[in-house]
Amino acid sequence: xxxxxxxxxxxxxxxxxxxxxxxxxxxxxxxxxxxxxxxxxxxxxxxxxxxxxxxxxxxxxxxxxxxxxxxxxxxxxxxxxxxxxxxxxxxxxxxxxxxxxxxxxxxxxxxxxxxxxxxxxxxxxxxxxxxxxxxxxxxxxxxxxxxxxxxxxxxxxxxxxxxxxxxxxxxxxxxxxxxxxxxxxxxxxxxxxxxxxxxxxxxxxxxxxxxxxxxxxxxxxxxxxxxxxxxxxxxxxxxxxxxxxxxxxxxxxxxxxxxxxxxxxxxxxxxxxxxxxxxxxxxxxxxxxxxxxxxxxxxxxxxxxxx
Amino acid sequence: xxxxxxxxxxxxxxxxxxxxxxxxxxxxxxxxxxxxxxxxxxxxxxxxxxxxxxxxxxxxxxxxxxxxxxxxxxxxxxxxxxxxxxxxxxxxxxxxxxxxxxxxxxxxxxxxxxxxxxxxxxxxxxxxxxxxxxxxxxxxxxxxxxxxxxxxxxxxxxxxxxxxxxxxxxxxxxxxxxxxxxxxxxxxxxxxxxxxxxxxxxxxxxxxxxxxxxxxxxxxxxx
Numbered sequence: 460x461x462x463x464x465x466x467x468x469x470x471x472x473x474x475x476x477x478x479x480x481x482x483x484x485x486x487x488x489x490x491x492x493x494x495x496x497x498x499x500x501x502x503x504x505x506x507x508x509x510x511x512x513x514x515x516x517x518x519x520x521x522x523x524x525x526x527x528x529x530x531x532x533x534x535x536x537x538x539x540x541x542x543x544x545x546x547x548x549x550x551x552x553x554x555x556x557x558x559x560x561x562x563x564x565x566x567x568x569x570x571x572x573x574x575x576x577x578x579x580x581x582x583x584x585x586x587x588x589x590x591x592x593x594x595x596x597x598x599x600x601x602x603x604x605x606x607x608x609x610x611x612x613x614x615x616x617x618x619x620x621x622x623x624x625x626x627x628x629x630x631x632x633x634x635x636x637x638x639x640x641x642x643x644x645x646x647x648x649x650x651x652x653x654x655x656x657x658x659x660x661x662x663x664x665x666x667x668x669x670x671x672x673x674x675x676x677x678x679x680x681x682x683x684x685x686x687x688x689x690x691x692x693x694x695x696x697x698x699x700x701x702x703x704x705x706x707x708x709x710x711x712x713x714x715x716x717x718x719x720x721x722x723x724x725x726x727x728x729x730x731x732x733x734x735x736x737x738x739x740x741x742x743x744x745x746x747x748x749x750x751x752x753x754x755x756x757x758x759x760x761x762x763x764x765x766x
Numbered sequence: 767x768x769x770x771x772x773x774x775x776x777x778x779x780x781x782x783x784x785x786x787x788x789x790x791x792x793x794x795x796x797x798x799x800x801x802x803x804x805x806x807x808x809x810x811x812x813x814x815x816x817x818x819x820x821x822x823x824x825x826x827x828x829x830x831x832x833x834x835x836x837x838x839x840x841x842x843x844x845x846x847x848x849x850x851x852x853x854x855x856x857x858x859x860x861x862x863x864x865x866x867x868x869x870x871x872x873x874x875x876x877x878x879x880x881x882x883x884x885x886x887x888x889x890x891x892x893x894x895x896x897x898x899x900x901x902x903x904x905x906x907x908x909x910x911x912x913x914x915x916x917x918x919x920x921x922x923x924x925x926x927x928x929x930x931x932x933x934x935x936x937x938x939x940x941x942x943x944x945x946x947x948x949x950x951x952x953x954x955x956x957x958x959x960x961x962x963x964x965x966x967x968x969x970x971x972x973x974x975x976x977x978x979x980x981x982x983x984x985x986x987x988x989x
Contacts, residue, residue: 568920570920570929572919583922584967584970585967585968586920586921586923587922588964588965589923589924589965589966589967593967622928623928626926626929626930626931627926627931628926628945628946628950631926634961635924635925635926638962638964697934698931698936
């Protein structure tokens, strides 16, 4: 189904999409979000707005999205299942759509144990696959989650989901991706890729099952600032694989930050040649200002225009 | 069975700080099996509380009793005479026992000596693990006999999430990823295709969210 999403138009017309991520602040000012939105708007097609990532309380994803829209950039609202039951999810998403949000990314959400409210009661009333399915049904069959009809103005989001090729059980990862597509996901953003070999194997399995023809896959990349950041991701973050040679390369670099950017650009150039990948998703965690350079030097600038 | 763990003795002592005489009631049910509230633990707790108070120069008299079960009114009745002259009752049962005693002796101060934790079983001597989420709508036939509601930290019905690695859950290296277990079991059973079916949202009205639940067996009701 066609939606009003610019990102969907780009992907459907065969362009290699570029999305980035903006993490809302831990305070009540939109100043930083707006600054980043202005900086990114000509370089990316849409920006994810994280929903209290790593379970840390931040300015709301939907409120941030409105600021982003106001700056002339298309937002992708992230919605986690961690903090809301199905009543709150539907209410928030109706609200988001009414405010002009057209892209939705459905996630289960990081467990609250990692955030700044570890004693919070989590919700997980529905899971991410159920959220995808229910949002698609809301859009196409005009039904609330309960099955009650939506009389008018159903939200018509372009629906996305995430995939992590680096979590286990590896053999089930592609099946789970397929399950998300089956549920109604139309675009997929992956976890940050550092282990290119494993990602290539993952994509091979995706192609074998023809999944890349049914969904737009955007490969996740993250520029690293230091070898310590690489080591941290390697050892302390679940579901991540960072090969030793990346850690070593950053360790040996004279200017690790520049090296991190170089690695990221190399990765994007490599990813562009992997069949079935339809775009790149740049997660420059708290380092948004390097995104324009990465996009430009990866040969992805200027961004195509769509009606 | 229900697994409970005794509260720190300081916390129990604080709840009865104003009392001169208390009745400690153990339970011969689940909490005896998980070694937290049976006859032995009741005696040990009584003795510990007395010693603590003696050290403070504040004498405490204790009476102990272990009920067959605290979750059945007939076994609570037996406390009638013991309860009369005490200032408080310390229940070593699960939360059900505490409530049953409080309901039966509504003018008594009744305090819990335990934290009621979960429904589980022992995996090794002295180790108990949670196995059931008491959701009221069992789906174990779909998940290879492993409960994702309680054993997956996100209760995902279509898992595994992106935090599963090396068979462990993202929240701790000591916690098995329930979906890895489910995947392994379904694979061994030749039923992996079952995991590709999209499981619908759960009907939580059969769980706590539907208010306190009641089970009725009319065939065994009297009168």
